Amino acid sequence: MLAIFKRELKAYFLSPIAYVCIGLFIAVSSFFFWGNLTGGNGDFNSNLSIMNFILILIVPILTMKLLAEDRKNGTEVMLVTSPVKLSSIVIGKYLAAFVVFLCMTVISLIYPIILSGFGSKFTMQLVGGYIGFILLGACFVAFGLFASSLSENQIISAVVGVVGLLLMYLLQSMSTSFGGVLGTVLGWLSIFSRYNDFDGGLLNLSNIVYYFSFTAIFIFITVRIIEKRRWSQG
């Protein structure tokens, strides 16, 4: 697992992909941060919510190559026939992409630090927002990884990832508009509605468990998909 994690992480930073994703993230998030500065707004939590939305577009680009590339280049054979468990391979890859995401998160800390220079206080609400942001990011990476396992074409993987996450984003508003039982069920599936608690500085255990489960389930499905392909095709 460690070998794969190290290789993937190195590959991210040796190719332009990590820089492009991080750069894109900084560019868009600083655009919104400009609003804070000019508008004299010291509240950074609203920016975090917007940054969540940016992640919908960035994370699938980051994760698209994780498994698709191995299938295309034939390196999947090497990984699968090595004496390493399939789950270790997938988790190693997941962690590499997650670490790149953490880099973005760490870089984004510069915004609240700048705001504090203007007298804005670090609040527990901000800490809660960041915990939610990281947990939500972990879910995104897991979903992107899953999308990458579906195709050997990286573009398709990225598109599936973005569309899937967008649908989940829409579920939030759909669940409120439907109401009733259907609304409740859709609400369970909406990873974004859970974020609101964190945004308010609330660390609700059930939400944390929810995000961890979401991540674990998609990693598990990814392993099963690769496993299944070994049975059905060559």
Added chain:
Amino acid sequence: MIEILNLTKKYGQINAVKNLNFTVEKGEILGFLGPNGAGKSTTMNIVTGFISSTEGTVKVCGYDIMENPKEVKKRIGYLPEQPPLYFDMTVKDYLSFSADLKQVDKKKKQSQLSDIMELVQITHVKDRLIKNLSKGYKQRVGMAQSLIGNPEVLILDEPTVGLDPKQIIEIRKLIKALGKDHTVILSSHILPEVSAVCDRVVIINKGEIAAIDTPENLSKGFESASKLSVTVAGPKGSVINSIRNIYGVKHVDDHIEKDKDIISYVIESDKDVDVRRPLFFAMSKLGYPILELKSMDLTLEDIFLQVTTEEKEVG
């Protein structure tokens, strides 16, 4: 060492591999021969645990691939048809990664890597990115990858494809050398390669075994007559007459005229009669010098065609 029992792989209704049975002994180089799409790569992918079989068992060193995949995978070095290379890595980094995957002891890693790079002659390109290497070097890096961890079994899927003739000879030499302390399965559709390198040959066609034996026995078994090619300097008529009188000669034909007086003949004779000595004396008695004399053994190519076309007629 490797036991394959009733191995079947189905893709939907199509049998990619059907009821394969064979064993490979320790220290043996087994050639796996067949036309494109015969099921060679499928079999190799199953033996290495990359894909699963529909039916049947594969055992490597006593471990079943389905029940004990980790133990099997530890003992196999695999070079697939398309070498599994990360183009964005240097040769050294790539091999080091591969050693980590195969859980090579950290202390032994560096010395093992340099030994292997020396063996397949890639030491001088170790710091180059794999994507910038030529096809031949990429193949060698793939080969090096399969040797890491010193596995007891080597499975090489068309290891010489796309190489230039000099590299092909080098790789064959390497495989022969490796065969001394490894068990090797080698697939190919190039016949001279298999007959040059392998101890035993499995000919596979349409997913089924068509023949299995040593290259020599295969040649013998399919021969019904032995053939000689002889070039004699002398008038055609009397040479043919004199050859026909030799005991055991069944047929003389195909005289290719190189010159008015220098003619090549193909002589077919009974399988267990050697006509070379009487032929020499007959010609020397007439005073016609023999310029060239060689036996024309059935090549593996002939057998291969014979076996695979017979199969077609049945199917």
